[in-house]
Amino acid sequence: MGCSAQSDSSTDDTTVTIGFTLEPTSLDISGTAGQAIPQVLLDNVYEGLVRASDDGSISPALAESYDVSADGLTYTFSLREATFHDGRELSPDDVVWSLSRLLDDKSTTILPTQLAQFARVNSVTAAGNVVTITLSERDNDFLYSLSQRGGVIFKKDTTDFATTANGTGPFVLTKWDKGNSITLDRFDTYWGRRSDSKTVVFRYFADASALSNAMLAGDIDIMTTVQSPETLEVFESRSDLKVLSGSTNCEVTLSMNNSRAPFNNVAVRKAVRQAIDKSALIDVAWAGYGTEIGSFVPPTDPWFEDLTDVAPFDVDASRDALVSAGVAPGTPITLDVPPINYATNSSEFIAAALKDVGFSVTITPVTWEEWLDRVFTKADYDMSIVCHIERNDMAIYANPDYYFRFDNADYRELITAASAASTSEERTAALRGAARLLSEQSASDWLWLMPNLQVAKRDVAGLSKNAVGDSYYAARIERV
Amino acid sequence: MSGVLRRLAVSGAGILGSTFFVFALLRVLPGDLATAKLGTDATPEALQRLRSEYGLDKPLFTQYVQWLGNAMRGDFGSSLMSGSDVGSDIVSRLDVTLPLIVASSLLAVMAALWLGQRSALQRSNWKSVVLTLASQIGLAIPIVVLGIVAVVIFAVWLRILPAGGFPVDGWRATGSAIRSLVLPVAVLSLSQAAMLTRFARSEALDFIASDTYRTARATGMTKPQSISTARRLLLVPVLGVLALQISTLIVGAVVVENVFALPGLGAMLVRDIAARDYLKVQGSLLVVTTIVFTVQFATGVLQERLDPRRRTT
Numbered sequence: 001m002g003c004s005a006q007s008d009s010s011t012d013d014t015t016v017t018i019g020f021t022l023e024p025t026s027l028d029i030s031g032t033a034g035q036a037i038p039q040v041l042l043d044n045v046y047e048g049l050v051r052a053s054d055d056g057s058i059s060p061a062l063a064e065s066y067d068v069s070a071d072g073l074t075y076t077f078s079l080r081e082a083t084f085h086d087g088r089e090l091s092p093d094d095v096v097w098s099l100s101r102l103l104d105d106k107s108t109t110i111l112p113t114q115l116a117q118f119a120r121v122n123s124v125t126a127a128g129n130v131v132t133i134t135l136s137e138r139d140n141d142f143l144y145s146l147s148q149r150g151g152v153i154f155k156k157d158t159t160d161f162a163t164t165a166n167g168t169g170p171f172v173l174t175k176w177d178k179g180n181s182i183t184l185d186r187f188d189t190y191w192g193r194r195s196d197s198k199t200v201v202f203r204y205f206a207d208a209s210a211l212s213n214a215m216l217a218g219d220i221d222i223m224t225t226v227q228s229p230e231t232l233e234v235f236e237s238r239s240d241l242k243v244l245s246g247s248t249n250c251e252v253t254l255s256m257n258n259s260r261a262p263f264n265n266v267a268v269r270k271a272v273r274q275a276i277d278k279s280a281l282i283d284v285a286w287a288g289y290g291t292e293i294g295s296f297v298p299p300t301d302p303w304f305e306d307l308t309d310v311a312p313f314d315v316d317a318s319r320d321a322l323v324s325a326g327v328a329p330g331t332p333i334t335l336d337v338p339p340i341n342y343a344t345n346s347s348e349f350i351a352a353a354l355k356d357v358g359f360s361v362t363i364t365p366v367t368w369e370e371w372l373d374r375v376f377t378k379a380d381y382d383m384s385i386v387c388h389i390e391r392n393d394m395a396i397y398a399n400p401d402y403y404f405r406f407d408n409a410d411y412r413e414l415i416t417a418a419s420a421a422s423t424s425e426e427r428t429a430a431l432r433g434a435a436r437l438l439s440e441q442s443a444s445d446w447l448w449l450m451p452n453l454q455v456a457k458r459d460v461a462g463l464s465k466n467a468v469g470d471s472y473y474a475a476r477i478e479r480v
Numbered sequence: 481m482s483g484v485l486r487r488l489a490v491s492g493a494g495i496l497g498s499t500f501f502v503f504a505l506l507r508v509l510p511g512d513l514a515t516a517k518l519g520t521d522a523t524p525e526a527l528q529r530l531r532s533e534y535g536l537d538k539p540l541f542t543q544y545v546q547w548l549g550n551a552m553r554g555d556f557g558s559s560l561m562s563g564s565d566v567g568s569d570i571v572s573r574l575d576v577t578l579p580l581i582v583a584s585s586l587l588a589v590m591a592a593l594w595l596g597q598r599s600a601l602q603r604s605n606w607k608s609v610v611l612t613l614a615s616q617i618g619l620a621i622p623i624v625v626l627g628i629v630a631v632v633i634f635a636v637w638l639r640i641l642p643a644g645g646f647p648v649d650g651w652r653a654t655g656s657a658i659r660s661l662v663l664p665v666a667v668l669s670l671s672q673a674a675m676l677t678r679f680a681r682s683e684a685l686d687f688i689a690s691d692t693y694r695t696a697r698a699t700g701m702t703k704p705q706s707i708s709t710a711r712r713l714l715l716v717p718v719l720g721v722l723a724l725q726i727s728t729l730i731v732g733a734v735v736v737e738n739v740f741a742l743p744g745l746g747a748m749l750v751r752d753i754a755a756r757d758y759l760k761v762q763g764s765l766l767v768v769t770t771i772v773f774t775v776q777f778a779t780g781v782l783q784e785r786l787d788p789r790r791r792t793t
Contacts, residue, residue, distance in 0.1 A: 025516075025755045026562040033519030108530045112522045162563030177648045178562075178569065179743030179751070203645065206747055207738040209628060210644050214741065217635035217643035369510040372520060 014479050015199040016460065018472070019211050019220040021227065023179070023204035028161040029149050030101070031109045035389075035470065038149040040182055040202050042471035045085075046167035048151035049077050049095070049131070050143055054464040054473070056300055058143045062090065062153055062168060063131075072138035072422060079129045082191040084155050085172045092126030097156040099124045099133065109161075114150030117141070138420050140427050148470050170195045170475040180204065184474065196462060196478035215241070221460045221479075224472065226453035228341060229287035235455045242458050245289060246465030247300050250387040250450035252290075252342055254350065257382055258443065259405035262333075267325040269442035273311035274318040275357040276350060282448050285345035290448035295439040296394055298449050300468055302424075303431035307439040318357045329358040336364050336384040338371045343385040346447060350385075379403040387450055394434055395419075397443055406443040487780055491773040498769040499551075499762065503544050506758055512536065513560055513756040534560050536758075547762060556763035561755050566763040570745065574767070576646055576661075577744040581733055583665045585722060588672035592718055595673070596680025597707050600688060611677075618674025623732050627667045627739035634663060644741035664740045668732050672725065679721050683714050716787045723779035726772050 022036040029041050043051055049063040060066060063077035082090040102110055102118035120142075122134045135142065145151060155166055165173045170192070171184035181203040186195045203220055205211035208227040215223040216234065226232060226243075235241050256263040256272060263269055282290040291299065294307030333354070337347045344365075351361040366375070375381040381403070388396070398415040400407035414434035421427035452467040462476035513536065514527040531537045550557060556566035599611040635643035646660050647653035687693055687710045696706035722729075734746030741747075745764055752760040784790045 023751070025751070025757070026559075028563075032517050032561065106529065108526065108533050112518055112526050116521075160563065162561075175648060177650075177743065178564075179573065179747050180646055180741070181648060183648060201648075203741075205644070205741045206751065207741065210631075210739055210741045213628070213631045213636060213643040214645070217631070217639065219635075219643050219645065373510055376520065 013198040015201060016197045016222070016474075016477050016479065017201045017203055017220045018222045018224060018474065018477075019203050019205055019214055020224050020472075021205055021208055021211060023206075024182070026162045027165045027173070027176070029152055029165075030114060031111060031161060033111055038470035039472045040184075041165055041167070041173070042149055042152065042469075043169060043473045044171045044184055044200075044471065044475065045165050045169045045173050046152040046154075047082075047169045048146050048148070048153060049079075050147045050151070052144060052147040052469045054466050054468065056468050058147055061147075062095070066143075068143075070422075072140070073135045075133045075135075075142070077131045077133075079131060080191055082168045083189055084166050084168055085187060086155070086166050088155060090153070090168055091156075092129055092131050094156045095131045095153055096124050096126050098152065098154045102150055110150070114145075117145040117148075117150050138422065140419055140421060140424075171200065193475075195475040197474075200474045200477065202472075215455055218457075221457050222463060222477070223455040226455060229289050229453060232287060232289070232453065232455075240458055241455055244452075244454045244456065244463065244465055246452040246454075246467065247291075247298060248389070248450045248452045248467045249298050249300075249393070250389040251293060251296055251298065252346075252385065252387045252447040252450055253296070254445040254447055255381075255384045255386065255404055256442075256444055257379060257403075257405055258407065259379070260382065262325070262327050262331060263382065265325050266441055267321050268327055269445075270311050271318040271321040271325070271327075271357065272354065273442050273445045274314045274321070276353045276445065276447070277313045278308070278447060279313075281346055281349050281353075284349050285342060286448065286451075289451045289453060291451070293446050293449045295435040296388075296397065296444070296446060297431075297435045298468075300466065301431075303428045303435060305432055305435060307436060310436075310439040311442060311445075315357060322358055327358065330360045331358070332360045332362065333382045334362045334364055336366045336371065336375050336381050338366055338368055338384070338386060340387075342387060342450070346385060376403045379405055385447070394431060394438070397438055404443055406441070408437070408441060408443075411437050411441070484781065487777050491777050494773050495766070495769050499548060499766055500544065502762055502765045503540075503547070506753075506756070506761060507540060509753075509756070511756060513758060516754075516756045517561060547759070551763065551766060556766075557759045559757055559760050561752075561757040561760070566760050569748070569760065570764055570767055572650075573743065573745040573748050573764075575650055576742050577733055577737070577746060580661060580664055580668065580736070580742070580744060581729055583661070584668035584672060584733075585729065587665065587669035588676055589715075589718055589722060591669065591673040592676030592680045593711065593714055595677045596714065596718075597684050597704070599677070599681050600684035601703050601707060615674045615677045618670055619678075621671075623667060623671050623735050624739055626671060627663075627736060630663050630667050631739070644739070646742050660740075660742070664736045664742060667739075668729070668736050671732060672722070672729060675725070676718050676721060680714055680718050683717050684710070687713065712786050716783050716790075719779050719783060719786075723776045726775045730768060730772070 024036040024040060025034055026032040027041065029037050029046060047061045049061060050058050050066065051061040052058055062079060062082055064080040066075060066077045068075055079090065079092055079095065084090065101107065102114060103121060105115055105119065107115065120135045120137050120139050122136050125132050153168065158166065170187055170190045172187045173182065174185045175183040181201050184200045186198050205214065211223055212231060214220045232243055235243055256269050258264060278292045282288060292308050294310055297304045335347055335351060337343045347363050351363055354361050375384050395415050396402050397404060397406050398412045411434055414430050414437065418427050418430035418434065421430055452465065454463060456463060459479050460477065461480045462478050464473055514530040515522065518526055518530060535543065558565050595611055599608045602608040631643050634641045641663055642660050647656040651657050684707060687707065693706055696709055733744065734750060737744040737747040749761065749764050
């Protein structure tokens with residue numbers, strides 16, 4: 001089969017330079033945490049059997065086609081002909097070897113998140129060019145897990161994951177100039193449509209203003225994150241640049257400790273939500289970019305429902321609810337604010353809004369280390385603000401030990417039902433119900449959905465607008 | 481000669497002490513390499529397994545002695561995070577940081593000597609006021625602000641220099657490498673020169689009040705000629721201050737490297753501390769402290785050569 005129909009626009013031999021803020025600490029995509037590693041390597045250098053597109057849908061990658069049995073326990077993949085960057089052809093043994101690495105739950109070379117995603121896998125076997133994976137129980141997220149960093153296919157017996165990257169993807173990693181950039185070059189014998197640009201350089205700027213300045217000076221073609229949206233005006237005023245706003249999975253969450261008074265009372269949690277004018281908050285804290293969501297689901301998920309009317313902004317209703325819940329005026333609460341601008345930008349606004357309905361709010365700035373230790377691990381806090389970015393992360397509310405300390409049996413049942421659902425309709429219905437329950441229980445307040453803001457030169461095309469997966473897919477980026 | 485030996489001994493002890501201090505400090509910081517590598521959702525068992533794999537569960541003193549022994553033999557180990565060789569990582573970063581620091585220091589010293597003499601001679605006219613004011617402003621503006629302003633003017637508006645970064649090919653792309661260091665060197669040396677000028681100026685004023693200067697003038701030399709006879713003398717205190725300032729200069733280099741997105745040692749250090757990449761942080765700081773102590777040692781020796789009065793017999 002080899003080459004699929006190539007509408008070869010890959011005559012463009014230019015270099016496109018893309019600016020990021022976080023640089024990988026290693027090239028070890030399966031064993032080292034951090035979003036920067038899959039951002040550059042997944043789908044660009046390494047590939048899985050399947051790939052998640054910008055809209056979240058799953059399409060075949062190294063598997064030409066795949067099939068799921070009716071009981072959801074057996075997955076079969078027909079491999080396509082592909083070659084690794086070192087020239088060796090892909091064989092089913094590579095797939096079996098790569099995925100079997102995830103079956104040892106004591107492994108220290110695989111990230112715990114990935115081990116958990118593959119915990120239900122019983123066996124990975126190959127016959128001819130067909131790879132069969134069997135599960136012990138149904139897992140509706142399994143194809144998605146395969147499309148992410150855990151599902152990447154390595155050449156069999158690879159030992160150095162940290163400093164080399166021999167994948168099958170559309171780009172070859174040609175140079176990592178540490179502290180500066182990673183250079184990807186077009187893989188000429190790629191099995192699919194070849195990359196539109198010959199060279200793509202991922203450049204890293206530890207300092208966000210250095211990134212902005214590089215964009216303004218024309219040193220880079222794309223700026224992948226706008227960390228301070230108030231600076232967008234500068235970019236919008238430039239005729240040679242364009243601003244793109246897409247969707248993310250990042251819900252800016254005002255967490256309330258559900259196990260601690262006064263937030264162990266649903267009425268109080270709802271009153272908190274009604275005290276905060278989200279639309280005004282988004283204007284103040286994020287320059288008006290950002291979407292109100294009303295629950296813990298981004299609009300790109302099929303089970304999204306606009307739940308902003310469950311606890312609409314209503315100061316009088318909030319005050320009344322607090323009075324009848326017996327919350328004395330001046331009840332002291334602490335808001336732990338980690339050092340990140342969406343949190344610091346919104347903390348004063350939230351404190352003022354809560355003071356307005358009778359709380360006495362102390363804002364405590366915390367370092368990330370302290371946040372992880374005291375707030376996240378020990379749940380020793382009242383309120384905090386953090387953007388939760390994991391995809392399909394509704395399950396975190398089903399864990400009563402998670403720092404929200406939200407303990408609701410009905411919710412857990414819905415989440416279990418969703419992962420055991422045999423049709424996608426069934427699953428969507430369960431998750432929609434879960435999202436509504438979460439909102440009715442006001443487990444947290446969801447301030448806004450973080451927009452994916454990028455700036456690019458006008459003549460650059462082919463960027464992914466949304467940031468919903470782990471990878472920053474660069475094969476369609478080109479200068480037009 | 482015994483003076484030199486004493487200096488050497490002090491430097492050696494200082495370097496050794498700092499390695500232990502750095503080692504201990506890194507272990508006191510919350511979070512460790514295992515949590516940084518496996519992420520926030522790692523189980524305690526997984527973290528423990530990784531720690532024992534990397535030998536991080538051994539007694540701290542054993543770890544320290546082992547590391548020190550290897551480091552003395554020139555083996556800095558390999559990064560537990562990226563797997564790369566720590567020694568060669570440091571060397572490749574010094575490619576950027578050393579030229580940055582050396583060029584800034586040289587420029588700062590030359591500017592300080594010239595400006596110091598100038599403003600000492602023209603104590604009462606408007607030029608001197610401007611110079612003093614400029615050096616005050618140079619002292620008052622943080623390096624970050626200076627850097628950002630420089631980028632906005634020269635890279636964003638005038639577009640004659642890059643906003644930051646360093647060529648992928650390093651010094652083989654000599655032209656671009658130099659171009660990318662122009663603004664960082666200018667910013668770093670400006671902030672140093674501002675301070676050194678004040679020392680040079682007060683030293684020059686002392687000289688002008690001295691008999692040597694009056695005699696020089698009496699022989700018919702012009703003011704600038706007379707004061708230039710004291711150039712060596714002025715250099716002594718300026719070098720002394722610069723040596724004391726070398727650690728400040730390195731901190732400044734960290735800031736400048738971040739503002740200009742330069743792949744230097746400082747920028748690497750900041751990232752490695754965040755990643756708790758112990759061996760790399762220990763290695764880098766060993767190199768930095770060695771540089772600091774070497775500079776101070778060398779300055780001491782140089783000062784004695786320049787100014788015979790400082791020689792102890």
